Amino acid sequence: MRRVYMDNNATTPVHPEVLEAMMPFFQDQFGNASSIHWAGREVKKYLDEAREKVAGLMNADPEEIVFTGCGTESDNMAIKGVAFTHKDKGRHIITSKVEHHAILHTCQFMEKTGYEITHLSVDREGMIDLEELRRAIRPDTVLITIMFANNETGTIFPVKEIGEIAREKGVIFHTDAVQAVGKIPVDLKKLPVDILSLSGHKLNTPKGIGAQFIRQGTRLSPLIHGGAQERNRRAGTENIPYIIGLGKACEIAQRDFQKRHKHLRGLRDRLQEGILRTIPHVEFNGHPTKRLPNTLNMSFLYVEGESLLLNLDLEGIAVSSGSACTSGSLDPSHVLLAMGKSPLLAQSALRFSLGWANTEEEVDYVLEVLPRVINRLRAISPLYQKHKNEKE
Ligand code: PLP
Secondary structure (H helix, E strand, O other): OOOOEEEEEOOOOOOOHHHHHHHHHHHHOOOOOOOOHHHHHHHHHHEEEEEEEEHHOOOOOOEEEEEOOOOHHHHHHHHHHHHOOOOOOOOOOEOOOOOOHHHHHHHHHHHHHEEEEEEEEEEOOOOOHHHHHHHOOOOOOOEEEEEOOOOOOOOEOOOHHHHHHHHHHHOOEEEEEOOEEOOOOOOOOOOOOOOOEEEEEHHHOOOOOOOEEOOOOOHHHHOOOOOOOHHHHOOHHHHHHHHHHHHHHHHHHHHHHHHHHHHHHHHHHHHHHHHHHHHOEEEEEOOOOEEEOOEEEEOOOOOOHHHHHHHHHOOOOOEOOOHHHHHOOOOOOHHHHHHHOHHHHOOOOOEEOOOOOOOHHHHHHHHHHHHHHHHHHOOOOOOOHHHHHHHH
């Protein structure tokens, strides 16, 4: 059976150059980066190089990069680390309703420990209101945590403006940039961001490596205590092969940025136009322009998203009906509900997230299969029959 993978916001395949770069660190280069003998010193050199490459992709300083186990760990570290260090200032955190569960569930946990959380709303395009943010800031606000780009719709948030408001009010600003880094420009010399989280496996590394940018002078306590690794920011012997992989992935993302951006956008637009041309009763979810180049979220009315997903899977097409962490649950997406979409519309949503390896031919295959599957599902949908009867 033909296989087409269009779920790159869930995870990405490992880039062959990334795997190649990692290989020596499973065998010959096995030293502990903290050891002072030759085996450790050599590995330490490569560790430093990887840090430079990660920093380079975002125009940060290498000293501002801390390696972590994943995006979720980085998000936890930002929220808990800032909250703990600044607890004397206050116990109020601002976030948005459309964050990933790595943020929302960490905030829920903080609520149980006595913190107050304000969840900013979003409009129908998934965008926050900067005036609402301004109004939400209080003297006891210790952290604003708002994502760079949404994983379900691809909507890109006004990170620069959020950071400016945070600076003006003296509040630390963290952004979950797991879906943004490598896909859109992230220049930390220009953006007033204090802490930024990223994840390797959205960037063609294996799963289980992440990083945190912590601007010099930003105070937050570590999540994991122990040795002095990562300048005391994250204890534990470094996962060298994966760190090397992340360094390589960031180097490639920087090198191929323009080419990938153009390629992804072209494919995404071809897919979007094809769907709108061939399938009736479709609603677009997300921001029409301020959007990741690889992401397309659409609701196919009168069809249940999970059934659509399973039927596409039978044809070899891998897409998603929301974020990977919530699939399997039949709850409609919290992101689409927050955007004011009805539960029915939210339940009929599909997310296509393209990767650099996708081709025009794959997009055309999806455009050939999708109308057929939707027609079949609509033919047995009581809701669609009702809609047709009402029209007649
Ligand atoms: N934040 C966002 C926006 C994500 O999309 C994801 C993964 O889907 C995460 C955080 C979690 O990253 P990880 O899977 O590396 O823990």
